[in-house]
Amino acid sequence: MRRWSPLLALLVACASAGDPGRAATSSSGAVGSPSPSSGPSLYQRLGGRPAIDAVVNTFVANVGRDPRVNVRFLLTDLDDLKLHLSEQICEGSGGPCKYRGRPMKALHAPMRVRGAEFDAMAEDLAAALKTHGVPARESQELLTLVASTRADIVDAEAR
Secondary structure, three states: OOOOOOOHHHHHHHOOOOEOOEOOEOOOOOEOOOOOOOOOOHHHHHOHHHHHHHHHHHHHHHHHHOOOOHHHHOOOOHHHHHHHHHHHHHHHOOOOOOOOOOOHHHHHHHHOEOHHHHHHHHHHHHHHHHHOOOOHHHHHHHHHHHHOOHHHHEOOOOO
């Protein structure tokens, strides 16, 4: 089992949210389901859990190579991180999964995550989506979900 530091849990948060316009998180930290709409859910359009898992694996590898953030993950259990990230993306995109991790705000508060670190990880996620050929519409919806978690993850006073 490989380890990094807790910031990769930021990844979990990055990959979670409900409605693309505004994410709803419960007190458990789970992300609300997307608003009902006609047509397939984002989860379905992404390709379901196998496709989400593939993107998450690439994302975690991207973060591991990214000198802007990789040091933050030296002590993080990467298998656990991948599981939580996949659960959050699955749930937040309208899939059948339930996120079982800690609430985002409480998890990230002691980490003092800077805005630039959040942005770097969002770029790493965007690169993973591109690697897997995720269409622009679905990529933008997922990145909007990620952006909606910023207030719970970034410490406005961290420099």
